[in-house]
Each structure stands twice: as structure tokens, then as C-alpha cells.
Amino acid sequence: MNLNKKVLLYVIRRLKERGTFFGKLQVMKLMFLIDHLNIEGKKEKISKESFLGNEYIIYHFGPFSFKVSEEYDMIKDEELKNEVVLDEKIREKVDLIIDKFGKFDGWILQEKCMEMLGISLKEKGRFMGLKIKEIVKN
């Protein structure tokens, strides 16, 4: 099983355990945060580099990854029954993101992601279709 799928299964399982699983829009945005949000203490910063290697593009409902979308759609219910073990470094980051953002639904997360990217509602149209690496400077 590839790393991306492992993380997806882990995220969905954890959200379900917490009782805050709201669907694909939410999981997509959490995967984006896992990939691109760097948290150091109270500082949060979107980085150009992708932690898991997924590429995201801005569309109307925020960052979207074709790869993550495809893998999410291929997940079968029975795959969610088994526990997923992640490497410590990866698990730490995923847990941090879920603890911080796992309570929000996809709509709220979408707004948060755009805010973190510094894209206001009025400017959104200008960024639609751009990749994260084309938007983030660092």
C-alpha cells in the first residue's frame, strides 16, 4: 500500500473515531494541510514543499489534488476496518493536523486554507487553476 493511501485511511479512521468525519471535501483539505502546513509552536506557515509529495491546484472549493481524489475514491469500506500504522514522523504530523483541524467540516476548512494561502474571496478568481508551488513564494 502506498504512503498516500495509508495516510488517507489513517485520517478517515481517526475522524470517524472522533465522530467528526464529514466527507471527502474535509479529507481533501486535511490532506492539503498535512502536505503543506508547517506548524512550529504557535507559528503556522504554508510551505511550497509537499510533505507527502501531492500536488494541489486551487479551484472553487480550495486546494484540490487529482492524486488524492483518485485514491480517496478507490478506498473500500473493508479497508477502513484494519488499523493503519504510520512511521512516527508522519504520524506526528498527521495527528497534529487532525487534533487542530479535524473538528471542522470541509466548508470551514476550505475557507481556512484559502486564508492561510493569503487568498481573499475577491481575489479567488485570479488564483483558480494555479498550483500551490506557483502561489507560495518560499
Add this chain to the structure above:
Amino acid sequence: MRFLSFSRFKEEYKDIEDENIKQELFYLSLFDISFQDLEKSDIMRRIWKDVEKKVKERIPHFFKKGIFKKMSVEDFIQKNVYNDRLCKFIIAFELEKQGIKCGFSKSDDLVINKNRNIIIEIKRVVTGTQLNNYIKEIEKKYENSEKKIMVLLLFPQFGEENYERVSRLTEIYYIIERYLKNKFKNVKVLCQYITEIRIEEYSMSRLIERTVNIIKSLEEKV
């Protein structure tokens, strides 16, 4: 090349004369692939996969090969189709043909006439949840704005749905205009269902005709 420019688009599009071909291209421009994130049912997701396949297969046929020398078909679609760029350009081109001067604001919104006081907010709608979000966004975006706003709600045919029935349902959304009128002084809402294969009532030409009439009525308003 990052995005297709309006002038480059015009070069490509001006030679398409067949209304059926225009209809197909316009229909394919009405999907933002990220909308599929909202779908919970497997059937809807499957339809999205079909849409994705169709867009990838058909879009290259509408443009000259040169355009794909600097950019792969996939990149072109991701940058110009799934966002509302292509859809917006087609509408602007067709409006200009009807004598309505179009331009684009700094934030890439479609604006009409010299004073740039009429904005066309194009929203492509597949589900009700989307629509709800769009309306909230429009409210926020134009809060305290003096602009005249025309909201174009475009409902592309989705899967094997019965277009006669669904198109009637989409017209119900006129109620949105009544709602938005409480928020903005000059606002008009137009709902148009768009079929994949050209049917006059649900065609792009019908949409343009209706849009022109609304723009004229907005121009007259103080």
C-alpha cells in the same frame, strides 16, 4: 504559458462557426472538477469520472495543436477549463459579438461596459450545496459594493438526467434574486440549464440572448 489570454482565446475560437460545436465546448467548460469532493454517492462520483474523461478527450479537438506545444493537454485543462476561465471567455466573446463590450477586472471577474460598473458573476452549479455556498460568497464579496451585479447560474446537464424536468427545477432558483435584492441595490439573477447536445431552449445562444437583455435592463438602472 500560465493561463490562456483572452486575445489568444479569440484567435482560437473565432473560426468555430457551427453552433453545435460551440455548444459542446461551452458545455465542457461548465465543470470544476473539485466539485466532486462534495459528492457522497458512488453514482454521482462515477458521473464525475465520466465528465473528467470527456473533458480530457474532447477539449484538445477544439484548439489548434500549437497551443499544446508549450503546455500539455492536462495542464491546459487544469489551468483553463476546470476554473471558469474558458467558460467566461466564451461568454465574453459571444457578448461582444452582440455589441456588448467586455473586459476583466484585476480579480478576473467579467465586467461589462466602459465604466466597468456591471459585473457578471458566473457560477457553475451541479448540486444544491454548491449553490448555497455560492450565494453566501456573493453576499460577502459584494458587501457595501455599489456595482450592478448580474449572477449567472449555469446548470450543466449531468449524467443521464431528464433535461426537461431538471431544467424546470433550476428555474426555481429565481427566488435567489428576491433574496439578493434585499442585500444589493442592483442585482439580477439568471438561471440557465445547459445541455450537452444543442437544444435551442437550453443552448448557449439562448443564454447569450437572455444575458444581453438583462445587461440592457441593468444599464438603464441608476
